[in-house]
Amino acid sequence: MEATQVAMKEFEPKIVGFFCKWCAYQGADLAGTSRMKYPLNVLPIRVMCTGRIDPTYVLTAFAEGADGVLIAGCHLGDCHYETGNYKALRRFALVRRLLEQYGIEPERIRLEWISSSEGSKFAKVVTEMTEEIKKLGPSPLKEVA
Amino acid sequence: MRIGFYICHCGINIANTVDIEEVMKFASQLDGVVVAKDYRYMCSDPGQDLIEEDIKSLNLTRVVVAACSPRMHESTFRAACEEAGLNPYLFQMANIREMVSWTTDDKEAGTEKAKRLVAAAIRRVVLHEPLEARRESVAQAVLVVGGGIAGIEASLRLADSGKKVYLVEREPSIGGHMAQLDKTFPTLDCSACILTPKMVEVGSHENIELLAYSEVKDVSGHVGDFRIKITKKPGYVNASKCVGCGVCTEKCPVKVPSEFDMGLGVRKAIYVPFPQAVPLLYTIDRDSCWYFQKGTCRICERFCDVGAVDFDQKEEIIEIQVGAIIVATGYDVFDASKITPLGYGHLDNVITSLEFERIINSSGPSGGEISLKDGTAPTSVAILHCVGSRDENWNRYCSRVCCMYSMKFAHLVRERIPEAKIYELYIDIRAAGKGYEEFYNRVLDEDVTFIRGRGAQVTRLATNSEEEGKLVVVCEDTLLGIPRRIPVDMVILSVGLEPQKDAAGVARMFKLSCSDEGFFLEKHPKLAPVATATPGLYLAGACQGPKDIPDVVAHASAAAAEAMAMLDRGYVVLEPEKAVISEETCSGCRICLDLCPFDAINFDEEQNIAVVEEVGCDGCGVCVSACPSSAIVLRGYTDEEILAEVEGVLA
Ligand SMILES: Cc1cc2nc3c(=O)[nH]c(=O)nc-3n(C[C@H](O)[C@H](O)[C@H](O)COP(=O)(O)OP(=O)(O)OC[C@H]3O[C@@H](n4cnc5c(N)ncnc54)[C@H](O)[C@@H]3O)c2cc1C
Ligand code: FES
Numbered sequence: 001m002e003a004t005q006v007a008m009k010e011f012e013p014k015i016v017g018f019f020c021k022w023c024a025y026q027g028a029d030l031a032g033t034s035r036m037k038y039p040l041n042v043l044p045i046r047v048m049c050t051g052r053i054d055p056t057y058v059l060t061a062f063a064e065g066a067d068g069v070l071i072a073g074c075h076l077g078d079c080h081y082e083t084g085n086y087k088a089l090r091r092f093a094l095v096r097r098l099l100e101q102y103g104i105e106p107e108r109i110r111l112e113w114i115s116s117s118e119g120s121k122f123a124k125v126v127t128e129m130t131e132e133i134k135k136l137g138p139s140p141l142k143e144v145a
Numbered sequence: 146m147r148i149g150f151y152i153c154h155c156g157i158n159i160a161n162t163v164d165i166e167e168v169m170k171f172a173s174q175l176d177g178v179v180v181a182k183d184y185r186y187m188c189s190d191p192g193q194d195l196i197e198e199d200i201k202s203l204n205l206t207r208v209v210v211a212a213c214s215p216r217m218h219e220s221t222f223r224a225a226c227e228e229a230g231l232n233p234y235l236f237q238m239a240n241i242r243e244m245v246s247w248t249t250d251d252k253e254a255g256t257e258k259a260k261r262l263v264a265a266a267i268r269r270v271v272l273h274e275p276l277e278a279r280r281e282s283v284a285q286a287v288l289v290v291g292g293g294i295a296g297i298e299a300s301l302r303l304a305d306s307g308k309k310v311y312l313v314e315r316e317p318s319i320g321g322h323m324a325q326l327d328k329t330f331p332t333l334d335c336s337a338c339i340l341t342p343k344m345v346e347v348g349s350h351e352n353i354e355l356l357a358y359s360e361v362k363d364v365s366g367h368v369g370d371f372r373i374k375i376t377k378k379p380g381y382v383n384a385s386k387c388v389g390c391g392v393c394t395e396k397c398p399v400k401v402p403s404e405f406d407m408g409l410g411v412r413k414a415i416y417v418p419f420p421q422a423v424p425l426l427y428t429i430d431r432d433s434c435w436y437f438q439k440g441t442c443r444i445c446e447r448f449c450d451v452g453a454v455d456f457d458q459k460e461e462i463i464e465i466q467v468g469a470i471i472v473a474t475g476y477d478v479f480d481a482s483k484i485t486p487l488g489y490g491h492l493d494n495v496i497t498s499l500e501f502e503r504i505i506n507s508s509g510p511s512g513g514e515i516s517l518k519d520g521t522a523p524t525s526v527a528i529l530h531c532v533g534s535r536d537e538n539w540n541r542y543c544s545r546v547c548c549m550y551s552m553k554f555a556h557l558v559r560e561r562i563p564e565a566k567i568y569e570l571y572i573d574i575r576a577a578g579k580g581y582e583e584f585y586n587r588v589l590d591e592d593v594t595f596i597r598g599r600g601a602q603v604t605r606l607a608t609n610s611e612e613e614g615k616l617v618v619v620c621e622d623t624l625l626g627i628p629r630r631i632p633v634d635m636v637i638l639s640v641g642l643e644p645q646k647d648a649a650g651v652a653r654m655f656k657l658s659c660s661d662e663g664f665f666l667e668k669h670p671k672l673a674p675v676a677t678a679t680p681g682l683y684l685a686g687a688c689q690g691p692k693d694i695p696d697v698v699a700h701a702s703a704a705a706a707e708a709m710a711m712l713d714r715g716y717v718v719l720e721p722e723k724a725v726i727s728e729e730t731c732s733g734c735r736i737c738l739d740l741c742p743f744d745a746i747n748f749d750e751e752q753n754i755a756v757v758e759e760v761g762c763d764g765c766g767v768c769v770s771a772c773p774s775s776a777i778v779l780r781g782y783t784d785e786e787i788l789a790e791v792e793g794v795l796a
Contacts, residue, residue, distance in 0.1 A: 012254075014795055029214045032243030037250065040258040043794035044244050045265070046215070048722070048782055052766030060788055064795040081765035082658065082678065082742040091770075123248075 051084025293321020295686025
């Protein structure tokens with residue numbers, strides 16, 4: 001933790017968000033449309049489906065200096081492509097284990113199901129996750145670099 | 146690379162919490178950006194003109210707009226690019242309103258996040274390639290599967306508008322469950338009287354090709370161009386010769402229980418299911434025909450004047466091409482024998498509701514007489530609601546029609562047997578519908594005893610002289626809070642509606658999803674109740690969930706309207722965001738084939754590679770991220786493009 005203390009003064013984590021176009025991205029839009037205020041730390045990237053998310057995206061995000069990754073898609077059973085999110089679920093377990101081997105705490109990556117009508121859930125998830133990562137401090141990969 | 150960057154104030158919606166000037170300055174210093182401009186409303190005509198003029202005068206090769214969500218105006222700006230001669234896919238939007246300005250009061254942080262999203266969009270757009278949206282023509286025909294009232298209604302609506310319809314029904318006649326009903330609530334019109342004219346219309350309509358005694362065997366293709374294989378089962382009677390005189394049936398020596406009459410009556414081995422059948426074509430049931438089972442008989446053949454009987458008829462495969470499909474396969478009723486304590490199947494005079502519909506029908510097996518096994522008329526009847534419905538052990542959902550048809554039964558019993566004692570055992574009365582509450586009130590006034598409580602058991606074990614020789618219905622009266630025993634002569638079990646037994650198989654063939662109960666799943670429970678997740682595939686009637694006839698007809702008309710709108714437009718636009726497999730890198734491992742939710746990947750055995758059928762692909766990208774050889778690219782969402790965004794937001 002010593003190395004991180006320098007940056008601790010105003011540590012604002014960078015969290016990369018991968019949101020599926022059909023549910024989570026729309027849920028995020030809805031949070032905005034409803035003028036819900038939440039921390040600005042999550043940087044959204046739109047993908048077609050959570051099933052499209054390649055583990056290397058997550059690894060690249062951490063390698064490029066992300067402090068966390070949030071993946072959000074349709075609720076199980078509601079995926080626009082039927083089962084894409086089940087595939088994401090399986091890959092997620094794998095990615096998490098992989099990250100642990102690099103010394104990245106599992107709390108830094110999160111998978112959530114957020115429907116297009118769940119603007120408030122989106123705001124809540126982002127708020128929670130930002131706080132959690134603030135507590136964890138900057139990603140350990142940053143120290144290495 | 147010549148990128149034009151444009152940022153929108155959206156009045157004060159963005160400008161209040163994002164420093165426009167600063168983001169513009171930031172963007173203008175990024176690689177490739179040759180111009181950066183702002184405007185109060187980028188989406189307005191002058192805003193779009195600004196972009197169009199720059200594309201032309203500055204020879205822009207890419208455009209990025211930082212404004213609202215792409216869901217709002219991506220298509221607007223793409224069209225502007227196209228207007229100015231730039232491929233519309235060489236454009237990218239940064240969502241700095243919904244995702245940034247509206248979510249904060251902190252202008253400094255808002256500006257910072259806006260910069261991150263702008264950097265990502267600019268890095269991404271550099272990698273964009275020109276893409277083409279494809280248009281495919283739509284085959285001007287519709288397949289309707291199932292000839293109940295839903296399929297009949299949908300077919301007629303389509304055919305009347307001049308569309309070619311193929312109506313496939315697996316039974317020898319169309320009509321479905323409605324043909325079996327006697328009267329229909331709440332107006333009590335005779336079911337056959339309102340259904341038969343429609344059936345006849347289907348049979349004679351020049352735009353409808355009725356394929357009865359047939360089943361769909363294979364479905365391939367996609368919206369606008371579905372390829373269907375249908376098997377027509379042999380009925381051993383030549384349709385073009387049979388005149389429907391019925392002499393064959395009269396002479397046939399074989400008697401078997403009639404499915405149409407719920408096994409209460411008999412039919413012959415050569416038969417029509419009911420007199421008003423459409424098509425009026427006699428069918429030989431192979432499983433009961435003596436000639437097929439024992440090798441001799443052929444009496445029907447001998448008596449047929451027109452020589453229509455043809456024992457050599459073979460199964461026929463029919464291949465058709467249609468632009469849209471309507472699935473209208475209806476429902477099945479709950480099997481009451483599963484609830485042993487209710488006595489169905491082992492106690493005489495315990496019958497199901499659908500059996501009762503046949504019994505009270507004047508053309509039914511008993512000529513409309515309500516009678517007990519011994520031929521006498523019952524003096525008391527109990528009608529048990531919710532058999533198999535609203536029950537944790539069976540189906541949790543409400544079947545929606547049983548309260549109403551149960552009360553219809555009370556009314557009909559009262560009409561035939563004025564002095565009978567009639568009991569309705571219900572959990573709640575659900576009479577929500579036009580004229581339904583009024584019907585309930587009418588039945589309440591007809592001296593019918595309503596007992597609030599689920600019938601738990603039906604037994605012959607008498608505990609007193611009053612119960613002797615009777616069926617005793619045991620229940621808890623939940624209004625009085627006491628257990629009750631009600632001796633009656635006849636018990637009618639109001640069985641609920643269930644998915645067809647083969648619904649899962651039908652779902653697989655048409656690539657439909659099912660809800661938890663097994664009914665087919667619509668695209669959206671409120672806003673798209675007839676569409677499905679598969680474009681060009683629609684649902685009609687009770688196959689989507691329990692419905693009464695008015696709702697079925699409305700649902701079926703809606704399905705017809707959706708199919709019609711698609712056919713009339715004449716083309717389908719196929720977005721270019723599709724998976725493409727590189728011939729050189731594909732190792733032929735076939736992993737992607739099973740992963741594709743749309744079966745859009747085929748295997749080319751000759752070249753040993755997988756090939757995406759572009760029109761079937763919906764662009765989810767599941768195959769891309771699973772391909773071990775990285776041979777698949779999702780156009781518009783390539784790995785490089787997404788990773789450029791990752792680097793951009795973190796830069
Ligand atoms: C006892 C009882 C009484 C009722 N009384 C009333 C009433 O008074 N008023 C009212 O409004 N509603 C009543 N209903 C409800 C009514 O029956 C339904 O609303 C209506 O019949 C549903 O029509 P459908 O076309 O959707 O389905 P169905 O009538 O079930 O028709 C489906 C058709 O599809 C065919 N089919 C199935 N699978 C396939 C396949 N794979 N390939 C080809 N063909 C196939 C079937 O053979 C059938 O012909 C009653 C229901 C019951 C059980
Ligand atoms: S489309 Fe949202 S998870 Fe698949």
